[in-house]
Amino acid sequence: MNDRRRDALEHEHRPEVIERRLRAPSRLRHLPDAILGGIDGCVTTFAVVSGAFGAGFSSTVALVLGVANLLADGFSMAVSNYEAIQAQREHVAGVRRSEHHHIDVVPEGEREEIRQIFLRKGFTGETLERVVETICSDREVWVETMVAEEHGLQTVALSPLRSALATFIAFMVVGAMPLVPYAMPWLDPTRQFLTSLAVAGLMFFLIGMGKSLVYHQPLLTSGLRTLLIGGAAAGLAFLTGHLARALFGLGP
Template identity: 30%
Template sequence: MPLPVEEPSSAREYPLDEIGRHIDQERRSVSLLGEIREIVFGAQDGLVSTLAVVAAVAGATSDNLAVLIAGLASAMAGVFSMAVGEYMGSKSQDEIFDWHIADERAEVEGRPLEAQAEVAYLFMEEGMVEDDAWEAAAIIGRHPESLLATMVAKELGLQYSSGEDTAGSPLRGALFMGASFAGGALFPLLPFLFTEGMPALVGATALTGLVLFVIGAVKARWTNRSWLVSGLEILSLAAFAGVAGYLFGSVLPALLGFSGIV
């Protein structure tokens, strides 16, 4: 998003305090998008996986208590599994990033001219003319932290800032993921609290589909896609999971000769 000022004749005319506030705002927006990703992913998975479980059990038995117990058990397992998986995945990613950044820092400190040559080469790969690339690399090379940040961004595709504190982000991501999964898992179970059998299953499918459509439509705000297409895309996936779960719960037991047991 450009700064809300008239374009000056020189970059030096931009007030640095406004530039700083603008950059901080952009960084907060990117951080928020990461949390939105965790919320959307967790809620979608909670809705779809729980609907699949209750559809499978409801297709195999008319016992409402069995459907609720299976749905709740699946939801609780999913909450802890998703939260722990998000925590371990994010923590492992951070550790890998830290190792690569430390390796690049050792190169900047021990072989600064090699680091400058790599930066110049990367600039030339992007289309910068050779003389400008060497000059820019030499200027950046006089500032080790800037050289390190440039190498990390352009060579490894990672983001690095010496003043950025990301401590606690894996735990925060895990909490968002687990909470959103739990919230999503509740909707397929609600109809079974008030009715049973096919009406409950139809209600669970309809309610889940509605919530998923809303999630998809809201998600389109950050993906620059049509809200209708985004909502229908998620809705179609939920419909597939529900139908597949019901068929496996009703048809498969009969094919295996277990239809009379439940």
């Protein structure tokens, strides 16, 4: 590790910097929602485009189908994400109420749960008893510890509305990219499809690179993996459209 990186790392681990970082909300909190929306949006619209091209439909039909799917699926996915996060928040709130009730009814039993949780983490003897006493002296800390440690639930709540908006915006923006060539009437259908293919491939690769920020993966590896996943979905849609045309006489 070079000196500059070491100095930067040491600066990030100063007490005041650590305290400020832990207090501040994560700027990347809604990035997974955006990544999910972007991937699904690009897969959805390019799959429609691929299927339409494979079936031999006109560019106009591909564009209409792509826009319709973009709007409907984007809204559906945003609503689904909203409901999922809202349900998670309600579940955590229910667990908190339950833990408050348990502390009221069987405080010694709840104290023993704290003791055993930290015993499994390697605390023993006087140190363990001080940890138990410190946590149980603050009811809210006690409950939050039980929620996180006993039930394995995330105690930092996400905003359902913000998560839904992040998903919807990413879905619409990224999902619209493969449709842009179909709004260029001066291109013939084959060139429209190939341009859409190149744009979709670029979107998949860039989204994969964005994923590496969240999951701390190598940029190139993450980009190529997402590109392969998106390419497989598009290839399946193209093959389905081509087979439907051959088997059922679909298309123009």
